[in-house]
Amino acid sequence: MNDTPYALQGPGLRRALAEAELPALLPALAHLTGDLTLLEARLRPARLSQVLGQAPQGGLDEAAQARARQLAEAAVERWVERGRPAPRRPRPEELLEIMRFLAGPVDREQLPLLYHQLGIEPEGLQRTAAAGPAEVPEGYLVAVIGAGMSGIAAAHHLRQAGIPFVVFERHEDVGGVWRENNYPGVRLDTSNFCYSYSFAQREGWEDHYSPGPTVLDYLHSASHDLGIRDAIRFGTQVRSAVWDETEHRWTLEVEDRRGRRESVRADAVVSAVGQLNNPRYPDLPGRERFAGPSWHTARWKHDVPLAGKRVAVVGTGASAFQVISRIAREVGKLTVFQRTPPWVVPTPVYTRKLRPGLRWLFAEIPLYRQWYRFQQFWTNVEGRRRFALVDPEWDVPGSVSQANEELRAALIGHLEQVYADRPDLLAKMTPDYPPYAKRMLRDDGAWAAALKRDNVAVVTEPITEVAEGGLCTADGVEHPADVLVYGTGFTASDFLSTLQVRGRGGVDLHEQWADDARAYAGVTVPNFPNLFLLYGPNTNLVVNGSIVFSSEAEAEYVVACLAHLMEHGHAAMEPTWQALHAYYTRLDAASARMAFGVEGVTNWYKSASGRVTQNWPLTTLEFWRMTRGPQLEHYRTWGAR
Numbered sequence: 097m098n099d100t101p102y103a104l105q106g107p108g109l110r111r112a113l114a115e116a117e118l119p120a121l122l123p124a125l126a127h128l129t130g131d132l133t134l135l136e137a138r139l140r141p142a143r144l145s146q147v148l149g150q151a152p153q154g155g156l157d158e159a160a161q162a163r164a165r166q167l168a169e170a171a172v173e174r175w176v177e178r179g180r181p182a183p184r185r186p187r188p189e190e191l192l193e194i195m196r197f198l199a200g201p202v203d204r205e206q207l208p209l210l211y212h213q214l215g216i217e218p219e220g221l222q223r224t225a226a227a228g229p230a231e232v233p234e235g236y237l238v239a240v241i242g243a244g245m246s247g248i249a250a251a252h253h254l255r256q257a258g259i260p261f262v263v264f265e266r267h268e269d270v271g272g273v274w275r276e277n278n279y280p281g282v283r284l285d286t287s288n289f290c291y292s293y294s295f296a297q298r299e300g301w302e303d304h305y306s307p308g309p310t311v312l313d314y315l316h317s318a319s320h321d322l323g324i325r326d327a328i329r330f331g332t333q334v335r336s337a338v339w340d341e342t343e344h345r346w347t348l349e350v351e352d353r354r355g356r357r358e359s360v361r362a363d364a365v366v367s368a369v370g371q372l373n374n375p376r377y378p379d380l381p382g383r384e385r386f387a388g389p390s391w392h393t394a395r396w397k398h399d400v401p402l403a404g405k406r407v408a409v410v411g412t413g414a415s416a417f418q419v420i421s422r423i424a425r426e427v428g429k430l431t432v433f434q435r436t437p438p439w440v441v442p443t444p445v446y447t448r449k450l451r452p453g454l455r456w457l458f459a460e461i462p463l464y465r466q467w468y469r470f471q472q473f474w475t476n477v478e479g480r481r482r483f484a485l486v487d488p489e490w491d492v493p494g495s496v497s498q499a500n501e502e503l504r505a506a507l508i509g510h511l512e513q514v515y516a517d518r519p520d521l522l523a524k525m526t527p528d529y530p531p532y533a534k535r536m537l538r539d540d541g542a543w544a545a546a547l548k549r550d551n552v553a554v555v556t557e558p559i560t561e562v563a564e565g566g567l568c569t570a571d572g573v574e575h576p577a578d579v580l581v582y583g584t585g586f587t588a589s590d591f592l593s594t595l596q597v598r599g600r601g602g603v604d605l606h607e608q609w610a611d612d613a614r615a616y617a618g619v620t621v622p623n624f625p626n627l628f629l630l631y632g633p634n635t636n637l638v639v640n641g642s643i644v645f646s647s648e649a650e651a652e653y654v655v656a657c658l659a660h661l662m663e664h665g666h667a668a669m670e671p672t673w674q675a676l677h678a679y680y681t682r683l684d685a686a687s688a689r690m691a692f693g694v695e696g697v698t699n700w701y702k703s704a705s706g707r708v709t710q711n712w713p714l715t716t717l718e719f720w721r722m723t724r725g726p727q728l729e730h731y732r733t734w735g736a737r
Contacts, residue, residue: 112454127194138163302449305447438536619635649723
């Protein structure tokens, strides 16, 4: 940015401030300079989000925005005149005041969580990241399965704690789901500032919601910057893990890219295999008869040209939604087969770049990027959860509460505006289920524009079979296709389906779960000592938090459990059945009070039994508290190491 029109003084500074996000700027400057008078009450951003998203510039009117920029300009220039001193370490009381300006009421008990996400260590308050053991037994080893987002987090925290580990990754590089899902149009639907580690925040984000290759590059860079690549065995897949009750250790059978197998002994196993990596194909008669190329969105065949082809896409979930928006202009004819329409959240900035002045300020003003990330995180902690809560007294069809109905009405109003010229599409694209009962999708207008194209047709008749030359529907029509793409999701409820796991007494993990996976805190399982799951049952997030936050919290929990074992000389630990039962009694009741848990709605959050096995239904703060370390009364430990 050498030839930038921006500067830290004068007109150049004013040009940059014209493109700043103001709600986070004043807190950043108050933190940087210690001048809390910048936090004028009338400049406080609106605490509650709009029904369809955050109000621009925190809901500040033009006069308030002008005042905020005036204060910011003066603060930056004073800081420059003093020689740009490094950020001071504010006292907890000062940080609390800054946070309350940005986030509204904040309880002291929430502070450790918020400090963690801000990525700072305030004076006089100890960070809550799990500390490592004072001494690690000789020969101790933790095996991590998978080098995706969760696996990298686990490796980082294990290395910080001084616990030896090895990571087994079946692919040739890190990235997990972002390496496997490389279809056209793949993009985050969470702000990339939130979809990043608190301990490895990227300085060069260019987008509000980054495309897949950018996310993959971030994970690749993080693995280098954190210094963990030396502990990753690429091209190596774990085939099985068996608990040895005599030695209190796991034996893993691993296979390299050449088919060579070996046994590896480990004191603990951390599964970071993810959920959205094993494609689910529809159970359609004749699927093998299709004569042309066919594939799942997660197994995209980039060597097959689509230009001018007749392409059929089955599904309108998140992946298909992004694919359709991208390829509609390229193909000759696109037929979209939809079973259930998604709720679409209008997001004008979805594919936009961050304003250059904002990016420049992130680079030049210490702490601004961190406070911007914190604001986005806080908005998602509890800001939207109220829209998904069920009111037991509410009886309006299509919604679960007054707030949910307000959201539904706003979303329908948006649909009516978008499809005013296409009443046929309006009927097909209006969901009949409550918002947040299924995954909500983001769009900047590309989705509707694609569906309105002359070469695109939306079919809502059920598919009855796959023919050699296309798909047949219940109305007796055969829809011709040269290429068939399945956007039909993943076997998300089949946790750890890529390997066999046997615990105490030879118990098979998948037989114990019987298609209804359960794990205490989403991490540990009775009968399976020293097995820790990341992104396990009921840890997916829908309306609060970020999956990166969850994985960080779980990785810290794993370190805390291992540290407890080592410090007390124990070899093994596992949760009790009583603890698991009490945990799920509470969790299942909470799931029933969320829109995604209501009866009568099918979604990938539920297992075959109809129970929600994917999502966390309680508050983000409750998840954070639970993962600060093991509640020892809920575990049994034994053996010596």
